[in-house]
Amino acid sequence: MAFEPKILAFSCNWCSYAAADLAGASRMQYPANLRIVRVMCSGMVHPNLVMEAFSKGADGVMVLGCHPGECHYLDGNIKAQARLAVVEEMLDAYGLEPERFRLAWCSSAEAERFVEVVTEMTEAVRGLGPNPFRPTRPEDAQEVA
Amino acid sequence: MALRVAEEGLSSCSGCEVAILNLGERLLALAPQLDFVHMPLLMDHKYFGQLGDGDLKRLEIPQAELGLVSGGVRNQEHLEVLQAMRANCGTLVALGTCATHGGIPALINGLANAELMERYYRGCETNDPAPDPTETVPPFLERVYALDEKVKVDIYLPGCPPHPDHIAEAVLAFLEGREPALPHKSVCDACPTVRQGKGQLKSVRRFLQNAQYDPAKPIADMRCLLEQGLLCMGPVTRAGCSGADGEAPRCLKARVPCRGCYGPVRQNGNQMLDMLNALASNGIDIKTLPDRAGGLLRFSGAHGRLRPRPAAK
Numbered sequence: 286m287a288f289e290p291k292i293l294a295f296s297c298n299w300c301s302y303a304a305a306d307l308a309g310a311s312r313m314q315y316p317a318n319l320r321i322v323r324v325m326c327s328g329m330v331h332p333n334l335v336m337e338a339f340s341k342g343a344d345g346v347m348v349l350g351c352h353p354g355e356c357h358y359l360d361g362n363i364k365a366q367a368r369l370a371v372v373e374e375m376l377d378a379y380g381l382e383p384e385r386f387r388l389a390w391c392s393s394a395e396a397e398r399f400v401e402v403v404t405e406m407t408e409a410v411r412g413l414g415p416n417p418f419r420p421t422r423p424e425d426a427q428e429v430a
Numbered sequence: 431m432a433l434r435v436a437e438e439g440l441s442s443c444s445g446c447e448v449a450i451l452n453l454g455e456r457l458l459a460l461a462p463q464l465d466f467v468h469m470p471l472l473m474d475h476k477y478f479g480q481l482g483d484g485d486l487k488r489l490e491i492p493q494a495e496l497g498l499v500s501g502g503v504r505n506q507e508h509l510e511v512l513q514a515m516r517a518n519c520g521t522l523v524a525l526g527t528c529a530t531h532g533g534i535p536a537l538i539n540g541l542a543n544a545e546l547m548e549r550y551y552r553g554c555e556t557n558d559p560a561p562d563p564t565e566t567v568p569p570f571l572e573r574v575y576a577l578d579e580k581v582k583v584d585i586y587l588p589g590c591p592p593h594p595d596h597i598a599e600a601v602l603a604f605l606e607g608r609e610p611a612l613p614h615k616s617v618c619d620a621c622p623t624v625r626q627g628k629g630q631l632k633s634v635r636r637f638l639q640n641a642q643y644d645p646a647k648p649i650a651d652m653r654c655l656l657e658q659g660l661l662c663m664g665p666v667t668r669a670g671c672s673g674a675d676g677e678a679p680r681c682l683k684a685r686v687p688c689r690g691c692y693g694p695v696r697q698n699g700n701q702m703l704d705m706l707n708a709l710a711s712n713g714i715d716i717k718t719l720p721d722r723a724g725g726l727l728r729f730s731g732a733h734g735r736l737r738p739r740p741a742a743k
Contacts, residue, residue, distance in 0.1 A: 370715075375703055378722075380740035
């Protein structure tokens with residue numbers, strides 16, 4: 286069977302989740318590879334959440350927020366932007382391609398942009414292939430010995 | 431009947447055993463209740479009979495109610511000893527950061543075994559190149575493991591070394607049949623330095639730059655080292671190094687930043703990720719930090735946290 290990536294998206298309640306809602310209500314087509322988690326603000330997405338998603342086998346992770354200057358909480362998306370460097374660093378340390386993570390902005394009216402970003406991301410991750418990263422867990426204990 | 435205790439050191443420096451001895455007079459008070467049946471680093475007890483006349487297929491580790499194991503798992507011997515300890519001890523304690531998170535030896539997890547051998551036996555200009563050793567050395571596992579990656583661990587006692595106060599607490603709690611009261615907050619929670627706000631820091635100062643303080647004044651009058659721009663691992667490191675009633679964390683007492691030796695605040699935390707996040711969220715350019723993986727995972731490189739950098743594609 287052809288590889289279908291699993292992509293996790295953290296979407297902020299005020300802009301990008303509303304954009305996803307609008308895309309659905311407008312019957313726009315976009316890849317079904319996306320799993321959306323609604324969060325109150327992109328600024329609350331700790332890099333731990335992103336890395337945990339990768340460690341549990343997500344092939345790509347997106348954080349979607351409001352356009353800079355339009356954050357419902359004034360500067361949440363600026364914080365998300367600052368944390369981008371951390372995620373890039375961790376991906377590099379674990380040998381994952383930086384394209385597996387994407388931070389993007391789309392307002393609640395930009396359903397087309399949401400569809401475009403998600404489609405681009407899905408195609409990019411499809412090209413990269415499955416996530417090779419899986420941590421050692423206690424249940425793996427026997428196989429190494 | 432006295433509580434039987436078995437102790438083993440794997441890939442470690444025996445500092446944790448010294449910390450046990452550092453219990454001081456409390457050890458004398460505890461001693462009548464404890465019966466150390468096996469502790470190779472402090473007393474003579476052989477694995478295969480005292481004259482080597484035992485069963486060479488089976489490690490002789492006596493039955494014990496409490497097992498203490500320090501050090502990570504680096505080679506096949508460590509693994510077999512650990513499994514024998516697990517089989518013969520009722521409750522297993524991971525003693526020290528090597529046992530709970532890999533510790534300093536796990537820094538090698540940034541290199542693959544082949545690369546390590548190449549560098550050690552053939553990469554050194556002052557020694558004659560030699561082949562990899564094949565005899566008398568147990569075969570390496572492919573990296574350094576924390577104990578709980580190989581066997582079930584009942585009590586985690588991190589620290590490099592763990593403070594004797596907490597070792598005493600763990601043993602006492604076990605004797606009394608209750609949960610040990612161990613620290614679970616961060617070093618910052620135990621640190622008395624003055625916090626005034628973040629300021630306008632954009633980068634972290636180099637480690638060879640000293641903190642600014644008045645030596646005549648107590649630590650409680652010194653400004654937070656992180657706010658001074660020194661890389662202090664306090665926010666992402668478990669408290670405990672100052673003991674039950676210490677004045678300040680040990681490194682802070684020496685007016686240098688915390689190095690993170692107690693491992694992450696939560697057992698499954700990631701010091702590197704949390705520290706980078708803390709710095710980035712406060713506007714510091716994390717690219718200004720040298721050796722981010724080796725520096726921030728100095729004590730917690732097991733559990734696959736520190737891994738060889740993949741070859742460029």
